[in-house]
Amino acid sequence: MTIPSGGITVALFATCINDVMFPGTPKAVVSVLERLGCRVEFPLEQTCCGQMFTNTGYFDAAVPDVRNYVKAFSAYDYVVGPSGSCIGAVRHQHPMLAEHAGDAKLAEAVDAVVAKTYDFTELLVDVLGVTDVGAYFPHRVTYHPTCHSVRVAKVGDRPYQLLSKVKGIDLVPLEASDQCCGFGGTFSVKNPDVSVAMGSDKARHVVDTGAEYLITGDNACLMHIGGLLHRQNSGVKPIHLAEVLAHTEAGAA
Numbered sequence: 424m425t426i427p428s429g430g431i432t433v434a435l436f437a438t439c440i441n442d443v444m445f446p447g448t449p450k451a452v453v454s455v456l457e458r459l460g461c462r463v464e465f466p467l468e469q470t471c472c473g474q475m476f477t478n479t480g481y482f483d484a485a486v487p488d489v490r491n492y493v494k495a496f497s498a499y500d501y502v503v504g505p506s507g508s509c510i511g512a513v514r515h516q517h518p519m520l521a522e523h524a525g526d527a528k529l530a531e532a533v534d535a536v537v538a539k540t541y542d543f544t545e546l547l548v549d550v551l552g553v554t555d556v557g558a559y560f561p562h563r564v565t566y567h568p569t570c571h572s573v574r575v576a577k578v579g580d581r582p583y584q585l586l587s588k589v590k591g592i593d594l595v596p597l598e599a600s601d602q603c604c605g606f607g608g609t610f611s612v613k614n615p616d617v618s619v620a621m622g623s624d625k626a627r628h629v630v631d632t633g634a635e636y637l638i639t640g641d642n643a644c645l646m647h648i649g650g651l652l653h654r655q656n657s658g659v660k661p662i663h664l665a666e667v668l669a670h671t672e673a674g675a676a
Contacts, residue, residue, distance in 0.1 A: 430460035433546065434496050436504035436513075439471045445642045448505050451669035452543055455556050456503075458671075459547075468495040474512035477520065479609055486524045489517045493532045501550065502540045505665045507572025508608075508641050510542045515575055542572065543665055544581035544640065554584045559672035561591030565634040566664075567625065567648065569641040570603050582640055582664055589667060598628040606647035619651070626651040629659055640664045 433456055437449040453463045473488030492513065496502045504510045514537050521530040547553050566586060572578045586594050605611065605621025625648050629637050637652065637659055639645045649661030 430462055431501060431550070432462045432464060432499065433501045433503050434499035435463050435465050436469060436472075436496065436502050436509070436540070437465070438504055438506045438509045440643055440646075441505060444646070445663065448642055448663045448665050451663065451665040452503065452505050454669040455547075455558075455665065458557060459551055459553060461551075464499070466495040466499075470495075472509045472512045472517075473520070474509060474516060475608060477512065477516045482520060482523045485516070486520050489520045489524075489533060490529060492517065493529065493536050496540070497532060497536050500539060501546065502536065503543055503546045504540070505543045505663065506641050506643075507542050507569055507576035507578055508643060510540060511571045511575030513537060513540050542576050542578050542581075542640070544578050544585060545576075547668075548581045548584060555588035556585065556668050558589040558668045558670055559591055559674075560589050560667050560670045562635045563593040563595060563633060564636040564638050564667070565595050565597045565629060565632040566600070566638045567597060567604065567629070567644065568600055569639050569644045570607075572640050573601075578640065582638075585664070585668060586638070590672065592667075595632045595634060597632060599624070600628075604644050604648050606644045608643065611647065618647070622647050622651045626655060626657070630655070630657050634659060636660050636662050636667075638662055638664050638667055 435449055435452060441448045456463050470491055471488050473485035476485035517533045517537060521533045603621055604625040605618040611618035642663055645661045652659045
């Protein structure tokens with residue numbers, strides 16, 4: 424593991440699903456970043472990015488969330504979130520919403536904060552220049568690259584770079600990994616039968632790998648696939664990428 428010289432201060436955008444349902448994930452982000460010498464702060468003003476409003480066409484309802492994001496994070500040089508979906512929403516929806524509001528000052532502020540908003544994997548690889556974070560996870564795993572992380576946030580192969588350096592890990596490829604799991608936020612509510620069918624295909628491919636753990640970078644998708652795996656009594660455990668990277672040999676002792 425190479426620790427970058429000189430720490431940086433990073434604002435943690437936990438995201439509402441993690442804050443409410445998966446608090447272990449943002450805690451894992453803090454653990455990894457502090458191990459790498461960073462100082463992590465949690466702006467208390469933060470709330471939802473507004474993606475759910477935006478995706479369902481309620482642009483006016485989403486604009487206050489954009490204003491709040493700017494208020495919470497504009498003072499920081501780096502903002503990091505453990506969700507390709509929410510980071511993608513900030514980058515691609517917030518500028519659109521600011522334009523919709525007809526507020527030039529808001530649009531300028533949004534552009535500034537969007538430029539320093541990173542997915543967790545991007546911050547590690549691109550900003551800190553680290554792929555080996557000192558993690559130890561002696562298990563057979565497979566990784567599902569979620570749609571928004573790949574197609575919207577465009578994290579590329581950064582998750583694989585990080586996983587490949589985890590000591591003891593056995594990372595096996597996932598068939599049809601580029602196919603959606605069927606969650607899609609409100610899609611799973613409006614089209615439950617299609618969502619379950621897509622998720623069942625994904626779960627089957629996961630089970631076929633013989634993995635002990637399914638890893639993703641988005642807990643919403645992990646919740647969907649993990650629920651199906653649980654109901655099938657598959658024995659495969661869902662886990663966020665940040666939580667894998669937070670595991671160390673010392674912690675396992």
